[in-house]
Amino acid sequence: MHPTPPRRATTRPARFRRYAVPLSTLTVLSLAGCTLTGGDDESSTGDESSSSSQSAGGEVVLVTHDSFNLPDEVVSGFTDETGYELTVLPSGDAGEMTNTLALTEGSPLGDAVFGIDNTFASRAVEEEILAPYSPDQLPEGAPERALPGDLADYLTPVDFGDVCVNIDRTWFEREGVTEPESLADLTEPEYEGLFVTPGASTSSPGLAFLLATIAEFGQDGWQQYWSDLVDNDVRVVSGWEDAYTVDFTAGGGDGDRPIVVSYASSPPFTIGDDGEPTTTALMDTCFGQVEYAGVLEGAENEEGARAAVDYLLSDTVQAALPESMYVFPVATQTELPQEWEEHAEVAEDPLEIPADQVEANREQWVNQWADIATG
Template identity: 55%
Template structure:
């Protein structure tokens, strides 16, 4: 297995394994509250042990990690425990769930100076700076360039192209009701088509789009460039995915992200309102936005840093191209319509 393929396999492990991050293994949930900072996060949170040890040494706080499922489950748990918070600081609520958490009073303000570039990813409407941006990435359609080249067929480039009969039975993607990237893609279609998005989805399904429960099934089982026996050369994945499909010794990736189809995801950290250790929570947020942690994010959590003064790994810099503009939906609109959109999406895709 090449180092790049090994990296892709590590990516799958990182996003699907529960409770196995380096941080989660390194601490015990004991000691006085003033000596420890309790971090509530999603299951795929992982940082190098060396950096965690450095934070503990420099801050004097022991880190306790409590994992709470994916971003949606994390948000739900934070909302349900808003009056009696289960930690001091939370990381992993993203822009598709953030408004719900803010409306429920989950987070307290932490007005501090953001590092260069981070402010570009601040949550719209969060004037009190209750959420601090930590990382970002884009959910994008990816294509197997080799498959298309061998058949002398031009790949799609836009959302509209995916419903073209030329690409019948070629697309696989995780469902919006069971997958964070699937939900992001639904939001991209809402941003593009407005109230007509259900018609687009009906066309997409009529054109033979295949839905899976999660990203790993779509990418590693059905995608032709996913390393398995897949037969679909178009898949929903990430703008960083092409960095993991560069053959050993080659100078080009065999896949591409379609940059006109992307929806930006930003993950945030925030001090939990009513936290026992506010100082520890604020120190941990500063740690997450520090240069060393930011530089580690691509290889530890497969996301882009929000700071603009850190260097990306060479393969990311070369092959993980981000769009100049990505689809976005106002967080308050997502909060108001998420449940209705998911119900309608389920109706359309199950016909």
């Protein structure tokens, strides 16, 4: 993190609350798409069900989005506890992954899937790419993130991370520009050329932001809103990484846009090395996003796939999620890093669209958006 200059005291929108419990900092290790086997961790003993599965062994292929990034020791812990060898298969963004799985229905790429979010969940179930499975016991907090009705029989909540507009407060203070407070503000002349967002057709957070604008302005108003954004020189890029780390002024690069679509968990990562407060903050613009795991229909190792879903809800994985994948664990008893206690927030009343409405309209909305935003 880069040191940051002092800034004026600010207050946060009432719709946000702290998600706060302390935790010592976890070591973040990168995980490429590869096979990881268990080591000699003497602390991993497993329960009775784990012991029985150890005798079976075998490979479990977990299909994920490209942002899957649990530490090596956490992934290898799956082998320690179950006896199965986990192979991680990154398959693009959440939307691309879901589309690929739909095209391979009946002959799945793997055994289990992680990373289907609430914007694509109903499609995944309707395309019959998932086998029914729900763990016998969900950790406290997970039932509140479960999908409605029969969808919950196929997909299990693992993490969540509200998609919100982030602003670089240091930039606004330095330039003497009033900070925007609402989605409508982003179309005002003083914010021309200051906003960057990932695209709705190529990015899960980009789609979530599109849905936020539809929830905010309605079926009759969202297209005009996007036309106004385009007229105000919004920059649309392919994915979150480009938007945040390349174009955003506080993203670590040489960006020139102080307003970006990112996550509610982003501000803790702009804390200065000298202990100065985070330089970024959230606008009251959040859309709730939950990621799920499930067993793929036709899995070669269905028992191992179920074990993988269970493991994603374990204390070990839930504790690793914040600093390795920048999302909130669904298990509310999970302790969070100190930086998250101080700076990460959860929208108490996020913008939402029911899953069935998203499924019924997603393709049309994205096509209409593309006509406006990308010509």
